[in-house]
Amino acid sequence: MSKLPNSSHARDVEYVLHPVTNARRHEEMGPIVIDRGEGIYVIDDEGNRYIEGMAGLWSVGVGFGEKRLADAAFRQMQKLPYYHSFSHKSNEPMINLAERLVAMSPERLSRVFFTNSGSEANDTVVKLLWYYNNARGRPQKKTFLTRQGAYHGITIASGSLTTLAANHRDFDLPAIPVRQLTCPHYWRNALPGESEEEFATRLAKELEDTILEAGADTIAALIGEPLMGAGGVMPPPATYWQKVQEVCRRHDILIVADEVINGFGRLGTTFACEYYGIDPDVLVISKQLTSSYIPLAAVLMTDEIYQTVADNTAKIGTFGHGFTTSGHPVACAVANENLDIIEEKNLVANAKAMGEVLHRELARFRDHPLVGEVRGAGLIAAVELVADKATKARFDPVGKAGGILFGKGHERGVIVRAIGDQIAFCPPMIITEDEVVEMVKRFGLALEDTAAVLAAG
Known part of the structure; x- marks a missing residue:
């Protein structure tokens, strides 16, 4: 690939450090x-x-070049291009989107917290559940269970939930308490002659053994993509999610469904939780929420989690977490239009x-x-x-x-x-x-x- 002295290729190589890229190779080949x-x-x-x-x-x-999303962003930019959601402030697009997400998501989810990316959303989940367990008087309940081959983001906390070696190496991750479970990839990890259901049973037993070894009172949640995406597209074996949920419920361990990739129709259902029969305590969404035309993500939670967190904010005076652009009005307006398109088409x-x-x-x-x-x-x-x-x-x-x-x-x-x-x-x-x-x-x-x-x- 040519890199002319004044070309965009040359300027990219001179000024930009690219994510998930070999920088020296990029210098040689250009973008x-x-x-x-x-x-x-x-x-x-x-x-x-x-x-x-x-x-x-x-x-x-x-798809690319969808004029309706550009128009939705332009209209909102003209009306209210930005405002924050701190200190009792809100905006109409954010309110409309939150109400819509609650209506379309799994039944027990009733509250929404907005972030800018899936990484920030899963980072928020870690802090949220630590805050929640501290409020419950269970300060030791902090470990997250994750699976080999998982991808949950790239911040310090969400990157710790991710289990891909390249995302850990030389970053000193994981940096929070996590325990890794076997990747539920039947073709690669099942034993000879083992059926899908037998494989799922073995993984459920591994989960329970891990909980008993660590102590259920130390584990906050199991986080999982219903269908694992960035680790290589691994659908779970038959009965896996049913067996895993039963173990977690018995031991008071929350289920966090990471639908950053799966959500908004990818599997032929609105959410993959419906496809696989998952009843999550927390749902994480992003990407197709706005078709990535503009950054936006969200964490949905049950009323039980919200009420405990809300009581604690009254006790200590605040929920000391959030982002400058949480619930950004332009991003939320684009999301609402994007969901309209998904529905209408x-x-x-x-x-x-x-x-x-x-x-x-x-x-x-x-x-x-x-x-x-x-x-x-x-x-x-x-x-x-x-x-x-x-x-x-x-x-x-x-x-x-x-x-x-x-x-x-x-x-x-x-x-x-x-x-x-x-x-x-x-x-x-x-x-x-x-x-x-x-x-x-x-x-x-x-x-x-x-x-x-x-x-x-």
Whole structure:
């Protein structure tokens, strides 16, 4: 990729430190500068057009270039471009959105706290439940249970809940009390001959053993993505969430459902909690809340948690937590319009239908020599590449094949995400059947390109 002296490529390399990027490699190759978006496509500054198979980062549900969201932001900017929600202040878009989220979320959730990102939301969950347990007179109840392969954000607290090695290494994480449980990935972690339900039973026993070892009075909550996303798209085995919830309820351990990726229709239901039968005490949402047109996230909680927290604010004088832009009026106005679009265009049902097409088309690659597993649910999927199909052996180094395919995908006009050697798909929910077929076709060409590169050594 060229980096002309006065080009945007050169200026990016000179001034920007990119997230989740090898900085020295970036200096050598420079960026792809995305210039605009149209529907399921993004176009770079050289005119190359790509199917955005990841909806940005799991997030642009209504597609790119949706004028209604830009208009909603403009109208609100003209009326009230910013105000805070500290010290008894509020704004109409925030009130409307909170009421709407409570109405559409799982039944027991009745209060909303707004943040700017999923990371901030999960960071807030940690502080909220520590505050809650202190108010209950249980100051020792502070540990969080998380799962291997989990992604819950990148702040100090939420990054500690994340269990991906690259997000911990040299950051001195985890920095809060956490205990890791086995990743509920049946294909990779089940024992030989073990059924999905038997695997779920074993994981539930591991959970209970961990609780008994640590002491239930030390554990605040289990946090989990209903379907694990950024760790590689791992749907849970059958009966997993039912068994896990039963253990947690018996031991007074709260359930935190992280639906930052799953929420607002991705699995063909409004929330994945409905899809998997989860009754959460806390729900975390972001990304498709605004289709990521503008930063916004939220934490929803039960009335029992709220009442305990509220009583404690009266006791000590305040809830000493919040952000300058919590409940930002422009972000909330965009979210309300975004949810209108999802509802009016019936995108939840479309995600369900197009998810079936996506899994049908990807299933054609199950016999490919590089493909170990094709998996997912709804309009989220992954293809795991392996060095040996029979043994499920990973590539050495991990990411060798995924990195090649990621680059070849760009050459073929499709953007996917390589999570090591796991190739993830999460296209905009507006996608049509023809577009799904075309996206998977381009992936198939990139897969063959990858096989050729590997064969050539």
